[in-house]
Amino acid sequence: RSSDLDDRSDGERESSNTAEAAGTTRRERRRPLPSRDAETDAQTSPSSSATTTNAAVYPGELCVRGLELALASMSIGERCVVRVQPTYAYLHPRARPCPRGVDFEDDVWLDVESVRASSDATRIRIDATRTRTDGARGRTREGEDDDLAPHPVVHKTVTREGEGWESPRPPFEIVLELVGRVCATDEPNEEGPNASSVFAPRTRVRCVSGDGTLPAPLSAAVDTMRVGERCVVWCEPGAYLEDVVVGDSRVPAAGVAAGVEFELALESMVHVRDLFGDGVVFKRREKEGAGEFPADCPVHDCACRAHFSVRVRPSGLSGFSDDDDPVFDTRDALGEPLEFTLGCGTLPEALETSFRLAVPGEVSRVTLNDARHPRHGYVGEDQPGAAAVFAALAKFTGKETVALEFVAELVSFDRPVNWHRASLSAMLDEARKLKDEGNELLAGGKLALARSKYEKTVRNLEGLRGLDPAEHEAVYDLRRKTTLNLAAALQRSGEHAAAIARLEKLLDEDPDDAKALWRRSVSFLATHEHARARSDLSRCAEIDPSTAEEVRAQLRRVEQREIEGVARERAVAEKALG
Secondary structure (H helix, E strand, O other): OHHHHOOOOHHHHHHOHHHHHOOEEEEEOOOOOOOHHHHHHOOOOOOOOOOOOOOOOOHHHHOOHHHHHHHOOOOOOOEEEEEEOHHHOOOOOOOOOOOOOOOOOOOEEEEEEOOOOOOOOEEEEOHHHOEOOOOOEOOOOOOOOOOOOOOOEEEEEEEEOOEOOOOOOOOOEEEEEEEEEEOOOOOOOOOOOOHHHEEEEEEEEEEEOOOOOOOHHHHHHHOOOOEOOEEEEEEOOOHHHHHOEEOOEEOOHHHHHHOEEEEEEEEEEEOEEEOOOOOOEEEEEEEOOOOOOOOOOOOOOOEEEEEEEEEEEEOOOOOOOOOOOOOEEHHHHOOOOEEEEOOOOOOOHHHHHHHHOOOOOOEEEEEEOOOOOOOOOOOOOOOOOHHHHHHHHOOOOOOOOEEEEEEEEEEEEOOOOOOOOOOHHHHHHHHHHHHHHHHHHHHOOOHHHHHHHHHHHHHHHHOOOOOOHHHHHHHHHHHHHHHHHHHHHHHHOOOHHHHHHHHHHHHHHOOOOHHHHHHHHHHHHHOOOHHHHHHHHHHHHHHOHHHHHHHHHHHHHHHHHHHHHHHHHHHHHHHHHO
């Protein structure tokens, strides 16, 4: 409390007004703080502002915001008394829980000595990078404000840089070497804790990121490491360490009070991805390829060449065995790599997506936990291996969940046009190719895939800038044709509102586009907007007289639909009124 130690002169008080406005006051230590024994003997009611302490108050719990501000202006070797006002202590929005014996409205006096500092340490908030077995990261409990909640932190100092750019995340498989020590509690030891302070001997840990094998402080630090990296992680002292267990070793009481540090080395990391985030499809990298992820991956639609095999088993079994014969293998069936175009539905979605996230030469094991999944699995007899897979699935009962395992190797792929660097002619050729692929899919009744092709084409063309009049005309002509085809795909899917929105963008640019007016009249008719359908058809005949006969036939359909609609409404009304 300020009344306990405020023996400053009037001049000292005046000179510290500016600092107090910020919530902290720092001055050289003049007299010792009350001894712990004296403080412990003091009796205080919960509502009182008199200070008491408790043996369970850890240094980490005293790292209030005001202390952080004061440390920023201290030099190494300096010792001072810091007074922190309540708004920068335990009334601060990001304050840690108030220790027992301290009132929220108390001023906090801290006797601080700056011993060492490291500019290389990275501060990692544990809960902010918390991992869970379901793969979620950085989430808080329902109703909890992540920005305002208090979080323990760890401090990581890199002693050897790692390779690459990726860090572990659920469900990556990692191999880690670690050793845990209790921090020295007496004079600073520049050489680090001695051997007698080791509580977790050097060991190698194999686990899945986020599966709970590593305690939260270590998991938070490991999630920021790269393969080959070595670092020292210091965990602030605090009650949260009481529950930290590394292997069979629990953090001792001395570590809870003084903090612990771990030497970590990330030896290896196996990429495992939940491809769609729904826990159905997992891709595990078995063999590294040539190239960098994702720059050298066929993320965009292009021609690919690949090998794959597929095995079938009940989901209840422990796993697939390499001794099990695959029901289909491209090496046996074709003798050469399968060539296909991404985005055309040639392969099951689970397998195609895994190829999009692979580099040439990479071998991956892709597990589809539900072989009958309506989206991720086999959906057509024309897909390679479908007949063999369906025959194998027929041996299982309909109630039994069956899994598929693909062993997939991306051999090579044709790099698509770079829409940021290529010439306009190359980009237009690529756009026509995508449109033609969409036309084939539309003719084959694959409406969703056709729509995706058209949307990608329109999006690419809309992004072009800096065109001269002739170039603009060429781009507009191709974009118009693609948009009209996209509207047709949407209409066949029953998405007439989306089709109208696309067509109206064309009509905003050219109100006399007869084909766009005709297509829009079709959607107006489907949505029972008969007057607007007539208006578009009449306008279409005015612009293009050659369509007059077709327009008259369509107007008769509109009139017939309107008569049928009125009759249905009358019948419903008569039935409702008895």
